[in-house]
Amino acid sequence: MTARRDNKPRRREPAFCKDQFTKISFFWGSVAFHLSYFISREFVFCYGHRLLNHGGKCARLHGHNGRLILTLRSDTLDGQGMVLDFAELKNAIDDWIQRTIDHTMVLHQDDSLVPVLQEQGEPLFLMDGNPTAENFARLFFKLADSMNYPVCRVQFWETEKCCAEYHEEWE
Numbered sequence: 001m002t003a004r005r006d007n008k009p010r011r012r013e014p015a016f017c018k019d020q021f022t023k024i025s026f027f028w029g030s031v032a033f034h035l036s037y038f039i040s041r042e043f044v045f046c047y048g049h050r051l052l053n054h055g056g057k058c059a060r061l062h063g064h065n066g067r068l069i070l071t072l073r074s075d076t077l078d079g080q081g082m083v084l085d086f087a088e089l090k091n092a093i094d095d096w097i098q099r100t101i102d103h104t105m106v107l108h109q110d111d112s113l114v115p116v117l118q119e120q121g122e123p124l125f126l127m128d129g130n131p132t133a134e135n136f137a138r139l140f141f142k143l144a145d146s147m148n149y150p151v152c153r154v155q156f157w158e159t160e161k162c163c164a165e166y167h168e169e170w171e
């Protein structure tokens, strides 16, 4: 950059470049910003749980209306101008929820209730850690990732006021 007489740095104009027709990068000097699209879909389901090694009320069996907000990110849009059709995301994730975890007891795999409830024929979903909001958020991130959706963030609301969030570095 050439120094100006007044010694103030020259204002660098932003420059856009279009990669592969649709991916847009934004450069400000040597700093590059990637422009992305985000879409989110909400899912609601009921579950029961309790936490091991916990000193509070959540050590008791109880239930929640869990609310999941799953966010996908893409630098490009498909031929319809979408990151993904909301209906496809709904069908895939909601189908898994209904088949696997809705109205189900979610327990730590080491919970002493597991063999008791199995003997009673109760449907269970077991985690290798406590069924906390944090572990639900991670579970749904991994689920969407395993379905090859470009998931970037998951929020899991255990109650109206308590939310855990999970995301992984994109690059």
Ligand SMILES: [Zn+2]
Pocket (backbone or CB within 6 Å): 049, 058, 062, 063, 064
């Ligand atoms: Zn709870």
